[in-house]
């Protein structure tokens with residue numbers, strides 16, 4: 001069966017229609033479709049249309065509230081909490097942006113806990129949006145237990161990404177967003193779907209032995225990046241995006257799911273910093289540029305985020321290619 005090529009607008013409309021058809025209201029469908037198509041636009045396929053089936057299954061199973069109305073609460077001058085009303089994360093994330101940015105400007109620094117929501121996906125959109133408003137931002141989230149603690153063989157931590165953004169005077173901000181595991185879960189699932197192998201460092205089988213077979217890794221455990229260092233970072237993320245804000249640890253999220261295999265319920269923790277309030281309001285932007293210039297001066301380097309920003313210039317005219325296996329899944333959802 002052939003795949004499918006379409007424009008970003010067509011892909012957005014497809015995602016929105018599919019979500020509406022399966023029980024989302026207009027606001028939630030639009031917010032979720034925005035997030036999926038932003039990922040497709042930036043060629044981050046593991047958070048694009050690949051996730052549509054998951055989004056739909058959470059709603060049709062009755063577990064996720066497709067009509068969620070997230071609410072904002074100010075817990076302290078610099079602490080914002082957004083309750084997602086048991087819906088998917090994108091609407092709560094969208095609503096959280098303005099109060100967090102305002103609290104950061106008022107206080108110099110502010111933090112946000114996003115709770116009671118499902119499937120926090122790639123986290124660069126949150127930090128990039130804050131940096132577009134002139135703020136520095138750090139975000140993290142924990143989800144299902146996929147990664148073994150260093151030396152262990154059973155999954156305990158999520159693949160727990162950390163995202164960071166720094167505003168720049170000209171052009172898009174500096175943004176990185178990376179899993180604390182050697183590979184993102186979605187990339188391993190895509191490798192399994194498409195019959196590709198994964199690097200030996202990605203994970204271990206149920207017997208604790210390293211393997212390049214993505215299906216064996218999915219049955220066993222993923223590994224942190226850089227040996228024990230990624231696992232230690234994942235532990236920090238568990239604490240800040242879990243107990244600190246009153247949300248699940250990854251293994252608690254899996255227990256809550258009770259084997260249904262649906263999208264994970266969990267929290268996201270974001271810190272926003274107003275760099276104009278830290279003593280070098282006039283100099284910090286140019287000072288940061290000095291670092292970027294030194295990096296660029298070394299052949300073979302690039303800044304994180306550049307691949308995405310380049311893709312963003314290309315996909316509006318080129319469109320996106322949906323692989324045959326994914327297109328078959330989407331057609332079944334739309335039938």
Ligand code: NDP
Nearest residue numbers: 120121122123159161176177178179184304305306307308
């Ligand atoms: P990658 O390893 O692909 O990239 C990590 C970061 O490094 C990106 O910001 C990337 O920028 C940057 N980068 C890559 N190569 C270079 C280079 N040569 N020089 C400088 N910077 C570079 O990401 P991951 O696979 O770790 O994660 C993919 C996505 O999955 C993330 O968005 C993450 O949030 C998401 N994720 C979500 C989880 C969840 O539970 N919600 C769990 C785990 C991951 P660029 O984008 O420009 O390539």
